[in-house]
Amino acid sequence: MEYADLLIENHGKVAVIRLNRPKAMNALNDNMMNELGDALYKFDADPSVNVIVLTGSEKVFAAGADIAAMANYTYADTYPGNYIGRNWEHILNVRKPVIGVVAGYALGGGCELAMMCDFLIAADSAKFGQPEIKVGVTPGAGGTQRLPRTIGKAKAMDMLLTSRMIDAAEAERTGLVSRIFPADKLMEEALAVANTIAEMPVSVAMAIKDSVNRAFETTLTEGVRYERRFFHAAFGTPAQKEGMSAFLAKRKANFEGM
Numbered sequence: 001m002e003y004a005d006l007l008i009e010n011h012g013k014v015a016v017i018r019l020n021r022p023k024a025m026n027a028l029n030d031n032m033m034n035e036l037g038d039a040l041y042k043f044d045a046d047p048s049v050n051v052i053v054l055t056g057s058e059k060v061f062a063a064g065a066d067i068a069a070m071a072n073y074t075y076a077d078t079y080p081g082n083y084i085g086r087n088w089e090h091i092l093n094v095r096k097p098v099i100g101v102v103a104g105y106a107l108g109g110g111c112e113l114a115m116m117c118d119f120l121i122a123a124d125s126a127k128f129g130q131p132e133i134k135v136g137v138t139p140g141a142g143g144t145q146r147l148p149r150t151i152g153k154a155k156a157m158d159m160l161l162t163s164r165m166i167d168a169a170e171a172e173r174t175g176l177v178s179r180i181f182p183a184d185k186l187m188e189e190a191l192a193v194a195n196t197i198a199e200m201p202v203s204v205a206m207a208i209k210d211s212v213n214r215a216f217e218t219t220l221t222e223g224v225r226y227e228r229r230f231f232h233a234a235f236g237t238p239a240q241k242e243g244m245s246a247f248l249a250k251r252k253a254n255f256e257g258m
């Protein structure tokens with residue numbers, strides 16, 4: 001897979017997508033978002049891939065939407081043209097786990113794209129922020145919605161209104177990222193986490209992801225009911241038979257193709 005604004009790496013069952021517009025701090029433009037959608041859908045459909053990692057460079061995950069590209073946009077370009085909606089949210093349709101791996105800046109749309117991943121692993125160099133207010137706009141890819149749900153209203157309002165960046169330690173403390181690693185070990189450690197998941201039954205990983213995401217869209221009772229359907233259905237799958245018989249036989253389960 002060859003792209004102008006992405007680099008692709010294969011690590012066994014883990015596919016790595018790297019945002020790659022180094023001259024523009026990985027600013028997110030139409031081409032990159034179209035390519036990202038294409039790569040995500042291809043890996044989601046590829047039976048040899050169980051987990052997708054989305055990352056940037058050592059310096060920057062992404063510094064936001066491409067300000068040079070959108071500076072002269074008119075209302076016609078944005079609302080009728082469905083700016084953001086037309087190609088930024090493909091990631092939300094991906095059924096396999098997507099881990100966001102962030103070093104350096106994840107700002108504006110970059111922070112919003114990161115928050116669309118299933119969870120985030122950060123380098124100690126990571127910096128997260130929603131500085132849209134400084135360029136005269138609100139966030140447009142979910143920043144005002146996902147940030148308060150993730151780190152709470154007070155921290156979210158502070159970041160969104162002042163444009164203050166938070167560092168990796170604060171991001172971990174507030175629940176925005178799940179783990180922090182030293183920058184020079186980031187990819188090695190993130191791939192180890194991704195490989196742990198890739199060895200699990202992918203069908204169960206997909207069901208867990210689906211159920212967790214449902215928690216943000218429905219009531220507790222309905223969410224638990226949703227989870228229970230997957231739990232009951234699991235008893236009709238090879239993954240449950242293999243997982244439980246391997247446990248009882250005191251051997252490592254082999255979830256290949258499950």
Ligand code: CAA
Pocket residue numbers: 023024025027028063064065066067068069084105107108109110112131132134135137138139140141143
């Ligand atoms: N769009 C377009 N180009 C960008 C960019 C962006 N979001 N961020 C950085 N660049 C470009 C710079 O213009 C510069 O280009 P030139 O070399 O051609 O001048 C290059 O990347 C390097 O950037 P800096 O010289 O600014 O690098 P720095 O190390 O001094 O600062 C930074 C890094 C703190 C990330 C700074 O570039 C910055 O603040 N970027 C903008 C962040 C921002 O405002 N993001 C929100 C955008 S709006 C948005 O995202 C809307 C939405 O919600 C969907």
